[in-house]
Amino acid sequence: MPNxxxxxxxxxxxxxxxxxxxxxxxxxxxxTASGVFDFAASLFAQEAAxxxxxxxxxxxxxxxxxxxxVSWPGGNCDVPAQQALFTKTLQDAAKxxxxxxxxxxxxxxxxxxxxxxxxxxxxxxxxxxxVGAMSLFLWQPVNEIVAKRGDVPLxxxxxxxxxxxxxxxxxxxxxxxxGATQDxxxxxxxxxxxxxxxxxKNTRILVLHNPGPDTTLKAWGTTLRHxxxxxxxxxxxxxxxxxxxxxxxxxxxxNADKVVEPTKEEILTAVRNYIACRRLMEAxxxxxxxxxxxxxxxxxxxxxxxxxxxxxxxxxxCDPNAMIGELLTLSLFNRGGFIQDPSPNTVNNTLxxxxxxxxxxxEGIDKDYRAPYMLRSYHTRTGCSVQALWPVxxxxxxxxxxxxxxxxxxxxxxxxxxxxxxPTGCCRTSVxxxxxxxNDSRDVKGFHQLFILGNLERMFRAYAQLxxxxxxxxx
Numbered sequence: 001m002p003n004x005x006x007x008x009x010x011x012x013x014x015x016x017x018x019x020x021x022x023x024x025x026x027x028x029x030x031x032t033a034s035g036v037f038d039f040a041a042s043l044f045a046q047e048a049a050x051x052x053x054x055x056x057x058x059x060x061x062x063x064x065x066x067x068x069x070v071s072w073p074g075g076n077c078d079v080p081a082q083q084a085l086f087t088k089t090l091q092d093a094a095k096x097x098x099x100x101x102x103x104x105x106x107x108x109x110x111x112x113x114x115x116x117x118x119x120x121x122x123x124x125x126x127x128x129x130x131v132g133a134m135s136l137f138l139w140q141p142v143n144e145i146v147a148k149r150g151d152v153p154l155x156x157x158x159x160x161x162x163x164x165x166x167x168x169x170x171x172x173x174x175x176x177x178x179g180a181t182q183d184x185x186x187x188x189x190x191x192x193x194x195x196x197x198x199x200x201k202n203t204r205i206l207v208l209h210n211p212g213p214d215t216t217l218k219a220w221g222t223t224l225r226h227x228x229x230x231x232x233x234x235x236x237x238x239x240x241x242x243x244x245x246x247x248x249x250x251x252x253x254x255n256a257d258k259v260v261e262p263t264k265e266e267i268l269t270a271v272r273n274y275i276a277c278r279r280l281m282e283a284x285x286x287x288x289x290x291x292x293x294x295x296x297x298x299x300x301x302x303x304x305x306x307x308x309x310x311x312x313x314x315x316x317x318c319d320p321n322a323m324i325g326e327l328l329t330l331s332l333f334n335r336g337g338f339i340q341d342p343s344p345n346t347v348n349n350t351l352x353x354x355x356x357x358x359x360x361x362x363e364g365i366d367k368d369y370r371a372p373y374m375l376r377s378y379h380t381r382t383g384c385s386v387q388a389l390w391p392v393x394x395x396x397x398x399x400x401x402x403x404x405x406x407x408x409x410x411x412x413x414x415x416x417x418x419x420x421x422x423p424t425g426c427c428r429t430s431v432x433x434x435x436x437x438x439n440d441s442r443d444v445k446g447f448h449q450l451f452i453l454g455n456l457e458r459m460f461r462a463y464a465q466l467x468x469x470x471x472x473x474x475x
Contacts, residue, residue, distance in 0.1 A: 048278065048281055048287060048312050049287050049288070049311045051199060053202065054099060054100050055126075055127035055194060055195055056099075056102065056126040057094070057099055057102070057127060057128040057129070057194050058102045058103075058104070058128070058129050058130070059130045059132065060104045060131055060132065061083050061104070061108060061134055062108050062132065062133055062134060062135065062145075063079060063083075063108075064107060064135060064138060065107055067079045071136045072136040073134070073135075073159075073161060083132070085184060086187060087103055087105070089187045089188065090103070092188070093187065093188035097191055099195055117145065118149060121149050121150060121152055122150055125150060125151070125152045126152060127153070127194055127198045128155070128191075129145075129149060129153070130157055130187075131146075131155070131157070132157050132159075133161050136161060136163070139162060139169065142156060146169055146173055152175075153175045153197060153466055154177075155177050155194075156178045158179070162180065175468045176466070177193075177462055177465045179462075189459065193332065193466050193467075195331065196328065197467050200221055200222055200324075200328065200331065201222070203313075203327060204222075204225050204285060204286040204288075205223070205287075205290060205327070206227065206280060206281055206286035207226050207289075207318055208228070208231060208291040209226065209318045210228065211226055211227050213226070217403050217404070219402070219403065219404060219405050219406040219407075222327065227284065229291060229293075231280065235279055235280050236272060236273065239272040239279075244275070245271045245272055246268070248271045249271045252271070252375060253375065255370075255373075256373055257372050257373065258375070261377035262383070262384035267302075267375065269298045270298070270299075270300075270301070270302035271302070273300045274303035276303075277304075277307060281312075288313035288314070288327055289312070290317070290318045292317060292318045293317065294317055296378070297380055297382050300357075301357040301378060301385035302357070302375075302385060304357045305360060305386045308326075308337075308358075308359035308361075309361040310365065311336075311365045313330055313336075315339060316339055316357065317448070320403035321400065321401055321402060321403045321448060322401075323403065324401040324403045325339075325399050325400065325401035325449075326450065328463075329399065332456075332459065332463060333364065333456060335359070335361065335362065335364040335453065336362075338359065338388070338429065338451040339357075340354055340427075340429075340448065340450075340451060341353065341354055341355060341427065341447070341448065342446075344440075344441040344442045346440075348432070348434075349439075349440065350441055351432070351433045351444055352426075352432045353449070354419070354427035354429065355428075355429055356378055356379060356386070356427045356428045357385060357429065358429040359371075359388070360373055362388075362390070362391075362453040363453060371390060372388075373387055373388045376428045377428075379427060387421070387428040387429050387430075390415045390429075390431045390451075391415060392417060393414060393415060394453060395412060395414055395453075396413050396414065396431075396451050396452065396453060396455075397411070397450075397451075397452040397455060397456040398411050398413060398435070398449050398451060398452075399449060399452060399460065400446030400449040400450075406468060406469045407469055408460065408464060408470075408472075409445045409446055409473065409474035410457050410472075410473070410474055411435065411438070412435075412436045412455050413433035413436055414433065415431060415433060416432045416434045417431075418431060418432070419431070437475060438475035443475050444475050445472075446474065
């Protein structure tokens with residue numbers, strides 16, 4: 001959306017105190033809201049964001065039956081125990097991600113074994129393959145698998161088992177990533193990358209704008225389910241002011257630093273919007289949602305903030321680039337991104353990003369941290385939106401995904417400030433970044449880019465390498 005001039009207004013709503021709000025009909029429900037409702041929402045997120053089925057990932061270990069004394073890892077390493085630790089790490093991550101993990105525990109190194117594996121991959125290609133390169137003197141089988149495994153996305157994991165010359169493997173091979181690290185926990189992220197590609201291909205995004213046939217974003221495999229946005233108003237009428245609605249409204253009012261403009265009724269309607277979004281996704285068998293919501297009297301800003309905190313991609317203004325970016329971010333890092341309108345500050349050479357919604361669980365949906373926030377009006381001067389306050393000094397990743405091509409722009413910066421309103425007029429959550437490696441903030445590419453808490457650029461680039469995407473600097 002273009003920058004909007006949202007002004008401070010004086011209404012009866014400005015006098016709504018958190019104590020007064022909690023004294024209403026929902027107070028009893030609010031007493032347990034922070035525990036019970038968060039739990040209920042987490043259950044919803046697990047189901048709502050989960051496509052049907054599960055990805056299949058195969059794992060093989062290339063090593064001799066008995067490791068030579070003079071080698072890496074060498075005679076000072078219990079190689080079977082090391083392999084068992086790798087497998088346990090992968091199994092734990094696969095269980096959490098709901099991945100079907102197929103592990104070959106017997107060492108693979110003979111030519112006929114490699115040939116048999118390649119034949120199996122051709123006949124029944126999995127969603128991903130991990131090759132554990134576990135011996136300095138057995139890289140030839142690894143190289144052969146990389147070269148001949150077909151189109152199967154492949155990760156070679158080297159736990160300090162190769163020199164620089166060995167670790168050139170797959171460097172220029174499509175859909176191949178070399179994970180050379182002593183950090184065994186990284187294997188969980190390796191599985192998450194495979195799961196992300198599968199999720200992108202199996203997710204249906206509900207798009208409320210103009211009705212039409214389903215479409216598929218060929219570069220990503222994601223399906224868009226198009227329905228009339230009038231369906232939202234129809235569904236909202238069915239959402240009653242239940243105990244659940246009152247409890248959630250009480251929770252947001254109670255935990256806000258301040259309730260500035262919204263009335264109690266506007267906050268309740270914002271929560272009813274959230275319930276309507278949930279019901280529409282369930283009815284249409286979709287795992288994400290986007291709405292042509294610009295200018296609505298009662299916006300979905302708070303609803304989308306909550307959905308992102310639930311782990312559900314909720315995207316403003318039916319922007320397909322933002323849809324892909326949000327889904328990608330949630331899948332890879334289990335945290336939502338802040339979709340924003342970019343406005344460069346040429347005096348500071350900074351980038352200001354502003355919109356009327358933002359996730360609050362910026363460190364991840366499974367983390368305790370929630371950003372402080374105020375409840376504000378939307379830029380129609382009505383309704384309820386969220387003004388999230390981002391942590392000053394923290395690193396941020398800036399992402400723009402291209403829905404029409406297998407490509408993305410990515411860069412980093414740091415939070416310099418949260419823009420105060422008033423005197424500034426713009427969308428409610430407004431974050432100023434000092435961009436890294438950017439001579440002029442007007443050079444930042446894209447629109448509706450995502451701000452994501454943390455420096456995640458290298459991991460985005462790793463995923464791009466594995467998924468066959470082009471990754472370029474955002475500035």
